[in-house]
Amino acid sequence: MNLLALSGSLRDGSFNIMALRALQTLAPEGVALVLFEGTGTLPHFNLDVEMHALPDMVADFRRQVAEAAGLVIACPEYAHSIPGTFKNALDWLVGMPDFPGKPVMLINTAPRASHAQAALREVLATMSARLVPEACVTVDLREPDAPERLQAGLAAFLRACAPSAAQAPAPAPLG
Numbered sequence: 268m269n270l271l272a273l274s275g276s277l278r279d280g281s282f283n284i285m286a287l288r289a290l291q292t293l294a295p296e297g298v299a300l301v302l303f304e305g306t307g308t309l310p311h312f313n314l315d316v317e318m319h320a321l322p323d324m325v326a327d328f329r330r331q332v333a334e335a336a337g338l339v340i341a342c343p344e345y346a347h348s349i350p351g352t353f354k355n356a357l358d359w360l361v362g363m364p365d366f367p368g369k370p371v372m373l374i375n376t377a378p379r380a381s382h383a384q385a386a387l388r389e390v391l392a393t394m395s396a397r398l399v400p401e402a403c404v405t406v407d408l409r410e411p412d413a414p415e416r417l418q419a420g421l422a423a424f425l426r427a428c429a430p431s432a433a434q435a436p437a438p439a440p441l442g
């Protein structure tokens with residue numbers, strides 16, 4: 268199974284990139300978690316450009332998103348919201364026909380920062396992403412249980428991304 272990892276931070280030494288890299292090492296056999304490295308070089312979103320000639324970089328970004336069974340997003344808080352570069356990347360996905368229903372796992376590496384997570388959830392819900400609550404984890408990378416928490420979130424996410432999970436019928440009512 269292929270998953271695509273997106274960091275909201277571009278910084279060398281970013282805790283969010285560190286969390287995604289850690290998750291790569293924790294992924295079970297048969298799961299490839301690829302870190303998308305182009306977020307910072309995507310052009311500024313422009314509806315005219317999207318309508319007339321999608322830039323190659325954006326087309327490649329959309330292709331990688333389309334081919335992924337799910338997205339793993341680790342995003343910091345800037346001024347109580349999502350970093351502008353990351354919102355720009357998400358804006359390029361708003362008009363992507365096969366984005367709705369895309370499973371998403373969120374990693375929050377700053378337990379005290381709640382505004383960006385709330386903003387991110389609002390944006391993703393508006394885009395009709397399928398946020399997987401049991402796979403959304405808050406981790407302090409300095410704590411010894413961080414790998415365990417990341418791994419548990421990933422395991423829940425993989426269950427939610429399995430083809431059968433999307434179409435599974437609702438359980439019959441008891442009694």
Ligand SMILES: Cc1cc2nc3c(=O)[nH]c(=O)nc-3n(C[C@H](O)[C@H](O)[C@H](O)COP(=O)(O)O)c2cc1C
Nearest residue numbers: 276278280281282283284343344345346347379380
């Ligand atoms: C421009 C800027 C604005 C920030 N605003 C907030 C904020 O509003 N709330 C907060 O908790 N942290 C804020 N921070 C701290 C970052 O969220 C924190 O340093 C985080 O670790 C950055 O993610 P990274 O390590 O992946 O780069 C801000 C940092 C920067 C550079």
